[in-house]
Amino acid sequence: MKPPVFEYHRPESLDEALELLATLSDVKILAGGQSLMPMMNFRYVMPAHIIDINRIKELGEIHRVHDGVKFGAMARHDQAKKSEIILEHCPLIAAGMEHVAHAQIRNRGTIGGSLAHLDPSAEWPALLAVHDATLRVQSKSGERDVPILEWSQGFMTPNLVEDEMLTEITVAIWPEKHVYGFAELARRKGDFALAGAAVLLDFDGEVISRAALALLGVEVGPIRMIDAENLLVGEIPSDELFREAAEHVTVVAGIDDVHASASYRKKVASVMVRRALEQASHQHKSQALAA
Ligand SMILES: Cc1cc2nc3c(=O)[nH]c(=O)nc-3n(C[C@H](O)[C@H](O)[C@H](O)COP(=O)(O)OP(=O)(O)OC[C@H]3O[C@@H](n4cnc5c(N)ncnc54)[C@H](O)[C@@H]3O)c2cc1C
Known part of the structure; x- marks a missing residue:
């Protein structure tokens, strides 16, 4: 089955994406599409607008920050599995990625998509919970930080409101010999x-x-x-x-x-x-x- 008709938007910057989220209604963000597209094809979700955030370059990066590691929400599962920064500072995350789906899905699926989809059996939330992760959520009117253990608000319901986007995730790193x-x-x-x-x-x-x-x-x-x-x-x-x-x-x-x-x-x-x-x-x- 094909998805119902929707209007497609492809912002080039985060500001543009947040502006679209603030002005449109009945919207879904498209990240890796590995959960959203099947749900649309089965018509479990039928948004009027899709905001594709794949062109927003800064959302796809993984950085070492002073006492942790920061993931852009569009960092892919496979990118985390192979990243030198992750292998050196939080190897548990790379090991956990081995268990996520299949290679094709890991190539496209993202940390942000997994957290927003929030399947109870997803690996990312548990891997981030042991690292005391903080999730940054942004909208046109501001931003807030959510500790990972306050992220789930119920079955497949993340701590997000309609005009908000998950933009980055920061994990605390452990001593070198952990x-x-x-x-x-x-x-x-x-x-x-x-x-x-x-x-x-x-x-x-x-x-x-x-x-x-x-x-x-x-x-x-x-x-x-x-x-x-x-x-x-x-x-x-x-x-x-x-x-x-x-x-x-x-x-x-x-x-x-x-x-x-x-x-x-x-x-x-x-x-x-x-x-x-x-x-x-x-x-x-x-x-x-x-x-
Ligand atoms: C056959 C199969 C097996 C799988 N097995 C596993 C598995 O073993 N373990 C596992 O963890 N996952 C598994 N997955 C899911 C996979 O990891 C998906 O990649 C993930 O759940 C969603 O990530 P995505 O980037 O593809 O998000 P999308 O499908 O693009 O989006 C998912 C949802 O999140 C929302 N969203 C996406 N990004 C953001 C954002 N930045 N801010 C706010 N909302 C956002 C979307 O609007 C949508 O509602 C599997 C999927 C398939 C098809």
């Missing part, structure tokens, strides 16, 4: 995950000095497992410690849908937490052996 883990379960490679976990750990000798742990696929938005993080800090990694941390998943409510029940998603998430923690701990051991 370690990470990412694990998810999908029915087939490239499918959305049933559930997954992203982990960052830092160590003081053998002891975990800092931990960040987020889940995807179990709630409508990304969630940080703060109790599990607190349990990990000050401890030496062990199977028992990781099992105990993974048990914290049981406190999450969980979501049911046609793909899986909440209880199944939580079981899967709990196993993914353990796997992600084991990956991180293994990396730490390898670093210690190499030192």
